[in-house]
Amino acid sequence: MTEKYKKQETRDELLSEIGDYDGLKEKIIRMYRNNRLAAFSAALIILMILLAVFAPYIAPYKEAHQDLLMRLQPPSRAHLFGTDELGRDVFSRILYGARVSLVIGIFPSMISLLIGIFFGLIAGYFGGWIDYVIMRVADVMLSFPSLLLAMALMYTLGRYANSVLCIFGALSLVGWASVSRVVRSVTLSLKETEYVDAARSIGVGRPKIMLRHILPNCIPSLIVLYTLNVPSCILSESTLSFLGIGVQPPAASWGLMVNQSKQYLFTMPWLALAPCLTIMIVVLAFNFLGDGLRDALDPYLKKG
Amino acid sequence: MDSPNILEIKDLHTSFFTDSGVVKAVNGVSLNVPRGKITGLVGESGCGKSMTAKSVMGLVRNPGRIESGSILLDGKELVGLPEKELRKLCGDEVSMIFQEPMTSLNPVIRVGRQVEEALRIHGGISSHAEARKMVVEMFQKVGIPEPEERYSAYPHELSGGLRQRVMIAMAMIRNPKLLIADEPTTALDVTVEAQILRLMKQLCEEQGMSVLIITHNMGVVAEICDEVYVMYAGRIVEKASVFSLFDNTAHPYTQGLLASIPGLYDNPEYLHTISGVVPNLKRLPSGCAFHPRCEKAFGRCSEEQPGLYPVEEGHLCSCFLSERQ
Numbered sequence: 341m342t343e344k345y346k347k348q349e350t351r352d353e354l355l356s357e358i359g360d361y362d363g364l365k366e367k368i369i370r371m372y373r374n375n376r377l378a379a380f381s382a383a384l385i386i387l388m389i390l391l392a393v394f395a396p397y398i399a400p401y402k403e404a405h406q407d408l409l410m411r412l413q414p415p416s417r418a419h420l421f422g423t424d425e426l427g428r429d430v431f432s433r434i435l436y437g438a439r440v441s442l443v444i445g446i447f448p449s450m451i452s453l454l455i456g457i458f459f460g461l462i463a464g465y466f467g468g469w470i471d472y473v474i475m476r477v478a479d480v481m482l483s484f485p486s487l488l489l490a491m492a493l494m495y496t497l498g499r500y501a502n503s504v505l506c507i508f509g510a511l512s513l514v515g516w517a518s519v520s521r522v523v524r525s526v527t528l529s530l531k532e533t534e535y536v537d538a539a540r541s542i543g544v545g546r547p548k549i550m551l552r553h554i555l556p557n558c559i560p561s562l563i564v565l566y567t568l569n570v571p572s573c574i575l576s577e578s579t580l581s582f583l584g585i586g587v588q589p590p591a592a593s594w595g596l597m598v599n600q601s602k603q604y605l606f607t608m609p610w611l612a613l614a615p616c617l618t619i620m621i622v623v624l625a626f627n628f629l630g631d632g633l634r635d636a637l638d639p640y641l642k643k644g
Numbered sequence: 645m646d647s648p649n650i651l652e653i654k655d656l657h658t659s660f661f662t663d664s665g666v667v668k669a670v671n672g673v674s675l676n677v678p679r680g681k682i683t684g685l686v687g688e689s690g691c692g693k694s695m696t697a698k699s700v701m702g703l704v705r706n707p708g709r710i711e712s713g714s715i716l717l718d719g720k721e722l723v724g725l726p727e728k729e730l731r732k733l734c735g736d737e738v739s740m741i742f743q744e745p746m747t748s749l750n751p752v753i754r755v756g757r758q759v760e761e762a763l764r765i766h767g768g769i770s771s772h773a774e775a776r777k778m779v780v781e782m783f784q785k786v787g788i789p790e791p792e793e794r795y796s797a798y799p800h801e802l803s804g805g806l807r808q809r810v811m812i813a814m815a816m817i818r819n820p821k822l823l824i825a826d827e828p829t830t831a832l833d834v835t836v837e838a839q840i841l842r843l844m845k846q847l848c849e850e851q852g853m854s855v856l857i858i859t860h861n862m863g864v865v866a867e868i869c870d871e872v873y874v875m876y877a878g879r880i881v882e883k884a885s886v887f888s889l890f891d892n893t894a895h896p897y898t899q900g901l902l903a904s905i906p907g908l909y910d911n912p913e914y915l916h917t918i919s920g921v922v923p924n925l926k927r928l929p930s931g932c933a934f935h936p937r938c939e940k941a942f943g944r945c946s947e948e949q950p951g952l953y954p955v956e957e958g959h960l961c962s963c964f965l966s967e968r969q
Contacts, residue, residue, distance in 0.1 A: 532705075535751075553750050553753070
């Protein structure tokens with residue numbers, strides 16, 4: 341029995357040693373095991389995305405379907421979260437609103453990620469005045485109130501472009517600055533490493549060094565940054581829509597729904613509560629996922 | 645094939661312009677690497693050995709730059725060559741092995757892929773299968789066991805010795821004319837060191853490649869070098885064939901270095917050391933840079949910079965004592 345026990349132990353020891361060298365996939369799997377909250381958040385986000393994608397099939401009513409005889413109904417079996425002042429089903433509208441919110445959460449973050457990577461790599465790798473100019477522009481972007489910028493864009497361009505596109509532009513324009521800072525700092529430290537020297541010494545050119553040798557080493561920080569960027573974009577969209585300059589009715593958006601239901605806040609609180617809670621849950625899920633990923637991917641935070 | 649030397653460095657000055665002053669890392673170095681020979685460059689830490697190598701490869705970074713001098717690689721001037729042209733030569737005609745096998749491979753790229761890069765850049769080989777075959781062959785040549793499997797290993801899955809072999813494979817896959825090895829065995833243990841040195845010597849003989857090996861280890865010099873340059877504080881202080889250097893050591897610094905190696909049969913109370921420390925390269929001593937530490941220094945040493953004086957055929961020494969002889 342002791343022998344068997346010993347065997348088991350050495351195998352576990354070996355496994356734990358190997359564990360130090362896990363790749364990205366193993367790290368994420370381990371995060372799933374160790375950090376249930378993050379894993380649950382990931383599942384929730386995937387569910388939310390599926391709900392949004394298949395909203396027309398899942399939602400019991402169309403997003404703009406009005407039933408004026410059934411105005412301001414409390415939650416019931418027919419209307420899970422009740423109905424609003426035009427008799428529209430709140431549950432269905434939340435599902436349709438998820439499309440706007442998730443698209444605005446996911447894509448502008450991605451665009452700003454790409455812009456940020458581009459400028460961050462160039463600033464970090466070339467240094468000198470190029471670095472100086474890019475980083476000062478980034479500073480200006482960071483010090484600029486993003487909501488104001490979005491509003492300005494909306495008022496000036498709202499006539500010509502779709503409001504969702506305007507939010508896209510505004511959020512991408514602001515978000516790249518923090519990404520480029522992170523990428524730049526990683527690039528600065530990585531370009532001094534011997535493996536970059538080694539790559540140069542076999543004749544690898546600049547673009548290839550940046551894309552093949554430096555960028556892959558930034559990916560863990562970028563994943564974390566991205567998951568933390570998504571909820572802030574969702575919040576920005578909600579805020580803009582709440583203020584009336586985001587998504588325009590009759591389209592559904594969580595912020596817009598909160599805005600329209602604010603006059604019934606004390607008489608029919610579920611109208612505001614449902615979209616508010618949805619925003620909160622999704623934002624929290626993204627934040628927890630980001631935290632979990634950071635713990636899993638950052639070697640310095642690893643527990644001994 | 646006009647010149648007998650594959651690499652000719654003439655009066656190279658590489659300096660770092662820092663906020664607190666100019667650091668003259670390489671201060672007028674001239675050296676030649678003959679074709680098909682192994683040339684050693686020896687010196688203490690911080691004497692400018694690595695910077696000499698990096699100057700050749702164009703790896704000197706801001707705030708450092710090559711101030712003057714010329715580097716001829718097979719008759720081609722490298723100083724002042726645009727980055728793009730230089731990268732074309734690097735890895736093809738000249739390549740370098742680095743000191744730290746632990747950090748000189750990219751942790752996120754499979755080692756086979758990293759070695760392949762040189763082929764794709766210079767060889768114009770676009771087919772993956774063909775490149776892979778060549779890499780596996782090269783792995784075999786440098787003594788990597790199970791080369792097929794190692795091709796897709798990540799650097800962290802290999803030991804230090806294996807990683808250094810991968811580095812050698814990476815440097816040699818394009819069969820360069822000149823290989824610069826910057827302390828290739830410093831980070832390895834002694835048995836692996838012997839294997840790696842033997843491998844380099846063997847590959848050098850098989851492929852007719854010239855090697856410039858940078859080291860602080862006199863044992864390595866004795867083992868594989870044909871000619872040796874001794875460097876101190878950014879200057880060459882002695883140049884000799886390996887036999888001449890050990891039999892007829894001329895410069896007091898080299899004498900000190902050799903005396904500092906503990907012998908197997910003497911049982912000294914104290915280890916021999918050269919007193920003092922390497923001078924700060926921002927404030928070099930006047931005259932001969934070695935005079936504050938030299939046991940044989942006299943008045944003239946602190947006033948004048950000694951030239952290189954012949955000791956015997958092919959043996960030069962930068963010391964006034966050698967001038968008198």
